[in-house]
Amino acid sequence: xxxxxxxxxxxxxxxxxxxxxxxxxxxxxxxxxxxxxxxxxxxxxxxxxxxxxxxxxxxxxxxxxxxxxxxxxxxxxxxxxxxxxxxxxxxxxxxxxxxxxxxxxxxxxxxxxxxxxxxxxxxxxxxxxxxxxxxxxxxxxxxxxxxxxxxxxxxxxxxxxxxxxxxxxxxxxxxxxx
Amino acid sequence: xxxxxxxxxxxxxxxxxxxxxxxxxxxxxxxxxxxxxxxxxxxxxxxxxxxxxxxxxxxxxxxxxxxxxxxxxxxxxxxxxxxxxxxxxxxxxxxxxxxxxxxxxxxxxxxxxxxxxxxxxxxxxxxxxxxxxxxxxxxxxxxxxxxxxxxxxxxxxxxxxxxxxxxxxxxxxxxxxx
Numbered sequence: 001x002x003x004x005x006x007x008x009x010x011x012x013x014x015x016x017x018x019x020x021x022x023x024x025x026x027x028x029x030x031x032x033x034x035x036x037x038x039x040x041x042x043x044x045x046x047x048x049x050x051x052x053x054x055x056x057x058x059x060x061x062x063x064x065x066x067x068x069x070x071x072x073x074x075x076x077x078x079x080x081x082x083x084x085x086x087x088x089x090x091x092x093x094x095x096x097x098x099x100x101x102x103x104x105x106x107x108x109x110x111x112x113x114x115x116x117x118x119x120x121x122x123x124x125x126x127x128x129x130x131x132x133x134x135x136x137x138x139x140x141x142x143x144x145x146x147x148x149x150x151x152x153x154x155x156x157x158x159x160x161x162x163x164x165x166x167x168x169x170x171x172x173x174x175x176x177x178x
Numbered sequence: 179x180x181x182x183x184x185x186x187x188x189x190x191x192x193x194x195x196x197x198x199x200x201x202x203x204x205x206x207x208x209x210x211x212x213x214x215x216x217x218x219x220x221x222x223x224x225x226x227x228x229x230x231x232x233x234x235x236x237x238x239x240x241x242x243x244x245x246x247x248x249x250x251x252x253x254x255x256x257x258x259x260x261x262x263x264x265x266x267x268x269x270x271x272x273x274x275x276x277x278x279x280x281x282x283x284x285x286x287x288x289x290x291x292x293x294x295x296x297x298x299x300x301x302x303x304x305x306x307x308x309x310x311x312x313x314x315x316x317x318x319x320x321x322x323x324x325x326x327x328x329x330x331x332x333x334x335x336x337x338x339x340x341x342x343x344x345x346x347x348x349x350x351x352x353x354x355x356x
Contacts, residue, residue: 078267079276079299080258089256098257113316113323114295121257121292135328138291142328143321145291150313150320 034058034106035128035161037068041083042108042169045070052173055083055107057091057100060125066103067091083107084115088122099123108166110137110159116145119155126156130166212236212284213306213339215246219261220286220347223248230351233261233285235269235278238303244281245269261285262293266300277301286344288315288337294323297333304334308344 034056041054054070069086073079084107092098104126110133111119119127129139138145139157146154212234219232228249235245247264251257262285270276282304288311289297297305307317316323317335324332 073276073299077270077274077276079270080263080267080296081276085258089258092255092257096255098251098255098259112295113291113321113326113328114299117290117292117295117316118258121251136330138295138321138328142326143291143316143323145321148291148320150291150316152314 034065034104035108035130037065038083038106038108038130039162039165039169041068041070042166045072045083046169046173048072048075050074052169053083053107053109055087055105057087057124058104058106059102060104061102066094066100080114082112082115084111085118088118088124092122101125104128105155106161108169109133110139110141112136113138113143113145116143120146120151120153123153124155126158128158128161130159130161131163131170132159212243212282213286213308215243216261216284216286216308217340217343217347219246219248220344223250223261224347224351226250226253228252230347231261231285231287233265233283235265235302236282236284237280238282239280244272244278258292260290260293262289263296266296266302270300279303282306283333284339286347287311288317288319290314291316291321291323294321298324298329298331301331302333304336306336306339308337308339309341309348310337 038054038056042052045054046052050071056065057067058065067087067090069083069090071083072081072086084105091100099122101123102125105119105124106128108130110129110131116138132140134141140159145151146157216232216234220230223232224230232248234243236243245265245268247261247268249261250259250264262283269278277300279301280303283297283302284306286308288307288309294316310318312319318337323329324335
């Protein structure tokens with residue numbers, strides 16, 4: 001299986017930071033187009049000099065995209081303006097309530113603690129993410145927030161979508177700025 | 179020592195969820211007026227039907243209050259609109275940058291994972307908080323975010339300020355709504 005077609009995904013809990021070692025199939029394949037949209041958002045962040053992370057919130061029942069956002073911490077002078085938080089805030093504004101049950105989030109990088117908590121509070125159904133983030137991730141690393149007894153809603157999580165592409169996007173960004 | 183005058187505080191790391199067992203003094207006593215302001219913010223949240231949590235950001239060098247906020251998750255339909263996050267966003271807007279080095283945050287409840295991460299990303303110097311939160315706290319409970327290897331800035335933390343009053347505020351709110 002190539003990195004570009006991660007048609008078979010495994011919940012994070014079953015993945016020992018596996019990356020390409022995707023073995024246990026989901027019953028249905030995820031729609032990859034939201035991930036493409038998330039990559040486009042990440043690229044737009046890089047073009048603005050922001051750490052390139054993009055996120056998209058989708059209604060899996062209809063395929064409708066409720067929100068798409070990228071990191072804007074520098075532009076907005078807001079340390080909470082991560083892609084996931086901005087997408088959650090936009091989707092909540094769209095539906096007029098602070099919870100998003102049944103909706104899915106696609107993001108190019110493993111969510112950090114801020115974003116993992118926001119995802120939990122928003123009651124999102126599933127999280128699909130790209131690159132694993134050993135330095136700042138909070139799903140498969142560090143606090144592993146969704147596994148904490150203080151986490152009262154844990155989405156299904158699927159990591160490693162187009163992992164090489166997602167990791168290269170970040171590496172290229174930081175390489176260019178050194 | 180009475181609950182109303184917690185003049186001696188101990189860093190959280192030294193406190194086994196101690197609450198009133200405050201023994202090792204700080205060299206200087208904290209200014210309690212920001213905590214009073216945080217309690218006033220929390221009360222205003224309760225009056226609006228929001229979970230009563232209030233937060234204040236102060237410059238310890240001048241005593242200036244840069245931001246004061248309370249929980250508005252329902253009003254704003256935003257699961258990230260916690261008191262600490264709103265205060266951090268407002269203070270960052272006031273100084274025009276996404277980091278608040280040297281500033282202190284006072285909050286009536288132990289910060290959750292969302293707020294602990296926001297505090298870390300904002301580079302706040304100290305966090306003084308009221309009630310401990312075994313169900314959702316992320317400083318002394320659950321992920322203990324500031325102790326994680328993925329946490330790249332940990333503020334000094336002081337818990338249990340006017341703990342009984344802070345806890346009663348929350349208990350009364352939820353009792354009235356049952």
